[in-house]
Amino acid sequence: MSKDFNPENYILLEQALLRLPQQLMRQNFKSSQKFIERDVNYISGAATEVLSSGMNGTRPEESVKQVDAMIGRLQGLKRKLEGLRDEENALMAKSKARLNHLQDLYKIKCVDDKEYERWNRVRLHRLLVDNLLRNGYSESAEALIEANESIRDLVDVDILMQCKKIEESLRNGSTAECLAWCQDNKSYLKKAKNGLEFDVRLQQYIEYVRHGRSLEAIAYSQKYLVPNADTNLDAILRSSALLVFPASDDDDNPYKDLYSQERWNQLADSFVATHHTLHGLSMPSLLQISLSAGLSALKTPSCKTGTHPISFVSNYNSSLCPICSPELNELSKPLPYAHHVRSSVEPDPVMLPNGRIYGRHTLLQFSEKAGLPEGKVRDPTTGDEWDESAIRRVFPS
Amino acid sequence: MVYSGGSHIRVMDAISKEFNRLEKDGSFDKYIDNVDELIGLLDKTRNTIDAAPQSRREQLANLKSGCTVWTNKMAESQKEIHGALSKYAKALDKKFKVDIEAAYNPNAFPESGDKLLDRAVAMHLIREGQFQVADKVIQEANLDIPGVLEQEFMDMYRILEALKLKDLQPAIEWAASKRERLSKSGSNLEFNLHSLQFIHLFTHPNGAGTKLALQYARENFAVFGDRYLADISRLMCAFLFQSNLQASPYGSTFLSPSAWDDVAHSFTKEFCSLLGLSPDSPLYLAALAGAIALPTLLKIGNIMREKQTEWSSENELPVEIPLPPSFQFHAIFVCPVSKEQTTDENPPMMMPCGHIVAKDSLARMSKGNPNQRFKCPYCPNESIPNQAIRVYF
Numbered sequence: 142m143s144k145d146f147n148p149e150n151y152i153l154l155e156q157a158l159l160r161l162p163q164q165l166m167r168q169n170f171k172s173s174q175k176f177i178e179r180d181v182n183y184i185s186g187a188a189t190e191v192l193s194s195g196m197n198g199t200r201p202e203e204s205v206k207q208v209d210a211m212i213g214r215l216q217g218l219k220r221k222l223e224g225l226r227d228e229e230n231a232l233m234a235k236s237k238a239r240l241n242h243l244q245d246l247y248k249i250k251c252v253d254d255k256e257y258e259r260w261n262r263v264r265l266h267r268l269l270v271d272n273l274l275r276n277g278y279s280e281s282a283e284a285l286i287e288a289n290e291s292i293r294d295l296v297d298v299d300i301l302m303q304c305k306k307i308e309e310s311l312r313n314g315s316t317a318e319c320l321a322w323c324q325d326n327k328s329y330l331k332k333a334k335n336g337l338e339f340d341v342r343l344q345q346y347i348e349y350v351r352h353g354r355s356l357e358a359i360a361y362s363q364k365y366l367v368p369n370a371d372t373n374l375d376a377i378l379r380s381s382a383l384l385v386f387p388a389s390d391d392d393d394n395p396y397k398d399l400y401s402q403e404r405w406n407q408l409a410d411s412f413v414a415t416h417h418t419l420h421g422l423s424m425p426s427l428l429q430i431s432l433s434a435g436l437s438a439l440k441t442p443s444c445k446t447g448t449h450p451i452s453f454v455s456n457y458n459s460s461l462c463p464i465c466s467p468e469l470n471e472l473s474k475p476l477p478y479a480h481h482v483r484s485s486v487e488p489d490p491v492m493l494p495n496g497r498i499y500g501r502h503t504l505l506q507f508s509e510k511a512g513l514p515e516g517k518v519r520d521p522t523t524g525d526e527w528d529e530s531a532i533r534r535v536f537p538s
Numbered sequence: 539m540v541y542s543g544g545s546h547i548r549v550m551d552a553i554s555k556e557f558n559r560l561e562k563d564g565s566f567d568k569y570i571d572n573v574d575e576l577i578g579l580l581d582k583t584r585n586t587i588d589a590a591p592q593s594r595r596e597q598l599a600n601l602k603s604g605c606t607v608w609t610n611k612m613a614e615s616q617k618e619i620h621g622a623l624s625k626y627a628k629a630l631d632k633k634f635k636v637d638i639e640a641a642y643n644p645n646a647f648p649e650s651g652d653k654l655l656d657r658a659v660a661m662h663l664i665r666e667g668q669f670q671v672a673d674k675v676i677q678e679a680n681l682d683i684p685g686v687l688e689q690e691f692m693d694m695y696r697i698l699e700a701l702k703l704k705d706l707q708p709a710i711e712w713a714a715s716k717r718e719r720l721s722k723s724g725s726n727l728e729f730n731l732h733s734l735q736f737i738h739l740f741t742h743p744n745g746a747g748t749k750l751a752l753q754y755a756r757e758n759f760a761v762f763g764d765r766y767l768a769d770i771s772r773l774m775c776a777f778l779f780q781s782n783l784q785a786s787p788y789g790s791t792f793l794s795p796s797a798w799d800d801v802a803h804s805f806t807k808e809f810c811s812l813l814g815l816s817p818d819s820p821l822y823l824a825a826l827a828g829a830i831a832l833p834t835l836l837k838i839g840n841i842m843r844e845k846q847t848e849w850s851s852e853n854e855l856p857v858e859i860p861l862p863p864s865f866q867f868h869a870i871f872v873c874p875v876s877k878e879q880t881t882d883e884n885p886p887m888m889m890p891c892g893h894i895v896a897k898d899s900l901a902r903m904s905k906g907n908p909n910q911r912f913k914c915p916y917c918p919n920e921s922i923p924n925q926a927i928r929v930y931f
Contacts, residue, residue, distance in 0.1 A: 149549045150833035156634035159553065163627055166564075170623055173566065174616065181609050184576070188605035192598040201591035204598065208584040212577055219573045226566035233561060240557060244550050252830050253862040265825045269659060276656065278678035284671040285663075423639050425647070428825070429655070430638060433646035434835050435828025438859040442881040443868040443931065461811075462867030463820030468661045472654045475645045480855045481879055485870040486931055492888065496929045498869070511724035512765040521724070535929065536916065537886075537894045538874045 146254070148246035154430075158239045160421030161297050162232045169232065171328075173225045180218045187211050238294035267295045268428040274301035275426050277309070304416050311409040314402075316345045319412055329419055337408075337415045339369050343380060344408060347399055350383045358384065433476065440464050440478035484538045491532045493520055498535055505529075549633045556622075556629040564622040568615045576608045640839030641832050643850040657681055662821035664688050665810070667695045687813075694809050701802045706735045709805055719812055727808045729762050729769070734801050736773055748777065823865070831859040854879070869931035875899035875915055887926040891919035900926055 191207040242263070249257045266289050273282040279302055286293050310318040323330060323338040330338060342365040349358035366377050379399070386396045394400070417424055425433070444464040464473050487500025497520055508518045519526045583601045587594050647655060656679035663672035669688060676683055697708045713720060713728035720727055735758075740751035759770050779786035794800075807817040816823075838857050842849050849856040871880050873896035880886040880896045888894045893916045895903075900923045904910035908923045 147833070150836075151829060152549055153634065153636050153836070154638055154829070154832050156630070156636075156638070159630055160634065163623075163630055166623060167627065170619060173569065177569070177612055177616065181612055184605050185609055188602045192602045195594050195598045201587055201594055204594055205584050205588050208580055208587070208601070212580045212584070215573055215577050215580065219570060219577070222566060222569045222573065226570060229564070229566050233564075236557060237561075240550065240554055244554070247548065247550065253864065258826070261826045261829060262822070264829065265822055268825065269662075272655070272659065273675065273678075276679065278675060281671060281674040281678050284674045285668070288668055288671055423642075425639065425642050427638075429647055430642045431825050431828030431832065432655075432821075433643040433828070434641055434831040435824035435826065436646070437643065437855050438827045438831035438861060439824060439865060439867070441868045441870060442879050461816040461818075463816055463818075463823040465867070466816050466820040467814065468658045469820045469824055471651065472647070472658060475648055475651075476643060477850070477853050477855050478879075480858050481870045481872055482858055482877065483870075484872045484874075485866060487869065492929060496888075496927060498929050498931050507724050510726060512721065519724075524722070534892060535888055535894060536892045537871055537931075 146249055146251045146257070148249060151246055152243050154427070155243060157420075157422050157427070158243065158295065159236060161300065162236045162239070164420050165300070166229060166232045166236075168325075169225055169228050173222060176218060176221050176225075180214060183214060184211060187214075235294045242295055263289075263292060263295070267292045268426070268431065270296040270298075271301070272426040272428040274298060274305070277305040279305075300420065304413065307416075308409045308413050311341075311405055311412055314348070314405055316341050316348075319408070320345075322412075322416075326419060330415070333418075335415055336373070337411055339366070339373055339376075340408060340411065342366055343376060344404060346380060347383065347404075350387075351400060353387070355384055432472070436464065436469060436473040437476045438479050440473050440476060442478055444473070444478070445470060486537050490535050490537055492535045493518070493525070494527060494531050495520065495523065495525060497522060498537075501532075504532070553626075553629050553633060556626040560622040560626045562622075564619050564626075566619070568618070569612065572608060572611050572615060575611075576604065579604045579608075636836060636840070638832070638836060640843055641835040642839075645850055653679065653681060657683065658821050661687075662819045664691050665815070665819050667691065690813055694806065697805065697809075698802055701798065701805065704738060704798065706731055706738070709801075710735065712809075713805075716808075716812060720808060723808075723811065725808050726766075727804055729766050730801060730804065732758050732762070733769065733773060734797060737797070740776060752777070827859075827861055827865055830861060834859055871931050873899050875903070886929050886931065887923075888929045889914050889919070889926050890921045891917050893917060894929060 187207065187210070191204055191211075194207070195204045245256075245260055249260065251257070266285065270282045270285050270292065273279075273285065274296075279298075282296075282298065286296060286298070307318045307322055319341050320338070323341065329335075342361075346358055346362050346366060349355070349361055362377070362381065366373070366380065370377055379396075383396055383399060386394060398404075414424060416422075423430060439462075441464070444462060463469055486498070487503055489501040490498050491501045491504065492498045493504075499521070504518055504521070507521050511519050513519055513526065516529050517526055518529050518532060579601065583597045586597050656675065660672050660675045660679070660681055660683055663669075663675060664683075664687060669692065672688065675681070693712075697712055700706075700708045710728070710731045713731055717728060736751050736754055739754055740747050742750070755770075755774065759766075759773075762770065776786075803817075810817045834857055835855070838849060842856075871886050871894070872878065873880060873886070875895050876899045878884065878896060878898075884896050884898045886894050887897050887900050889900075891914050893914050895915070903912045903915070904923045911920050911922050913920050
């Protein structure tokens with residue numbers, strides 16, 4: 142069993158930690174570019190203007206006024222840039238905290254290192270926050286962060302909350318929020334040849350038709366759908382036919398797929414997928430990815446698989462196995478169990494008359510602790526008792 | 539994905555290097571300095587014109603060239619910031635090429651089991667003592683978790699808090715109330731708590747300790763006489779060595795620095811066990827095992843993707859995950875003949891000679907005939923499959 146600890150393999154799993162703030166810094170920079178470009182153009186135009194009107198002999202007060210306008214404009218730019226700078230600094234601070242968190246892995250020598258345990262407690266907390274936010278449980282997430290302030294820089298609350306809000310708005314039949322998001326991320330969507338915006342626009346068009354607002358539908362289609370004819374011709378043609386096939390629940394309506402309310406859920410899913418890809422976030426949460434691996438790695442064929450009712454105050458059950466525990470038993474059911482090539486049983490195995498096998502030492506120690514008279518043994522699982530002479534050695538391998 | 543030591547530059551060092559550059563060159567402060575500078579020039583221009591209108595032409599020409607310089611400066615700053623940002627982005631791109639979803643088993647968390655994960659999370663928070671957070675999760679996820687569980691763990695943390703303050707009374711009361719179930723499971727917790735209380739009194743620095751300890755022993759040890767006579771006499775012998783306990787054979791028992799932690803640990807274990815729960819949060823253990831397993835599964839997942847095959851539909855992982863021994867909770871039996879793990883469908887069977895193989899292997903060796911004699915693959919003994927008995931690890 143190799144216990145060599147290679148921190149880099151673990152760092153790879155956490156790439157979203159650094160990716161996300163980097164992505165946001167990029168967006169932040171783009172906003173700054175937009176502001177700067179606009180005002181640089183204004184300033185150079187205004188400087189030329191004030192000079193030439195001064196040469197042409199306007200009154201000096203006029204020039205002062207023009208310069209004051211330039212000052213006002215620059216103060217506006219300064220305010221915007223200060224806002225972006227604060228944002229950038231916050232993202233840098235976050236990135237720095239995350240770099241340090243990942244660097245900590247280099248101090249760890251092996252997986253049963255206490256430091257690794259501590260690191261993983263922090264990791265679990267941030268994975269939990271991430272998973273809570275993805276489910277839209279923002280109050281829970283905030284409560285968990287408040288109880289563990291050290292993870293605040295390691296979690297991305299705003300971006301996940303915004304994502305959830307837009308997702309929900311789509312599920313509730315509103316396109317505005319998602320379209321605004323598409324606008325903000327236009328260049329990315331274009332580069333990735335992502336069809337989200339078209340699909341959302343198409344849905345808005347369908348809604349106009351559904352509600353009998355044909356003229357608006359046509360105008361909307363001309364403005365937003367038709368310009369995409371080169372890539373979405375079929376969809377545009379098909380959607381125009383809706384104008385003669387009004388929404389109905391008839392099974393034979395040839396366009397019932399377009400009228401289906403289920404399309405909103407598909408849009409919501411597709412938005413989340415686009416959003417997560419843009420920000421370098423995995424689709425299943427990292428908690429889900431980790432658990433899918435961890436549950437399998439721990440699962441054995443001996444883990445309880447029956448349909449036990451989950452009872453919290455059960456009778457005698459000293460099982461320590463996390464997979465057998467009521468919390469995870471059901472979750473681990475769909476997953477494969479761990480692969481083992483070698484047996485791993487307690488040393489000096491002996492069998493009781495009921496077929497149960499234990500390490501001799503464990504069995505005798507348990508029986509002694511249970512206060513049994515010498516020469517008697519008790520099965521720790523079933524509670525049955527026998528004379529020590531009834532046990533026999535077995536040879537599992 | 540395999541990194542060897544030696545001259546290899548550590549991933550985080552490469553990334554940190556670019557990040558440090560970004561911190562230095564990527565700050566928006568330079569934009570703001572530039573803007574301030576131009577505002578300064580504009581202010582000066584305006585004030586000079588205001589005071590000396592005849593200087594206007596010169597001032598405005600000067601301003602115009604100042605604005606050109608400013609435009610260039612802004613462009614330069616943009617270039618610097620952009621350069622630092624893209625270099626950092628490239629460093630991340632270069633080091634983080636792997637798609638971690640390759641390690642994900644898509645069969646995990648089916649939608650039908652929507653609330654199971656939320657539930658596991660809430661349970662985890664409860665057993666970690668984060669009750670307020672747990673309550674929020676239960677509320678927001680609309681879960682149905684019996685309040686009695688939270689009550690139980692509040693009780694557990696109350697007792698643990700007392701133990702931290704070296705107050706054993708709440709723990710002793712709890713153990714006494716569960717005496718029967720504890721002793722049935724072979725637990726010595728109640729007696730151990732009393733012993734610790736005795737030792738705590740005995741070693742109390744105010745000098746009256748030995749007297750109090752003796753009184754305590756008289757009042758409390760009698761009920762344990764049957765089962766713990768040897769332990770009790772050991773404790774009592776301490777009175778003979780009280781002047782120099784440190785050097786006595788009892789030093790290690792009486793002055794063990796971990797005694798309180800040990801008793802807290804064993805209390806937690808017994809407490810959880812009576813609730814049918816494991817002492818460590820299963821969610822924590824599973825997430826930890828997952829972190830350990832993921833690099834290996836990621837490797838396999840990527841190979842499988844290339845070959846366009848799937849591992850996730852099998853009922854066993856395609857590769858062994860080396861977990862530390864503390865992660866083993868069940869005996870593992872791999873049939874020495876077929877090299878397969880035994881299951882309920884293919885259970886371990888013991889032949890009369892004491893050797894154990896999987897049921898399927900037994901059938902194969904006897905050619906499917908339950909009365910066919912065959913030789914044990916590990917010893918000279920012969921037997922028939924019907925003589926083999928089902929065993930349980």
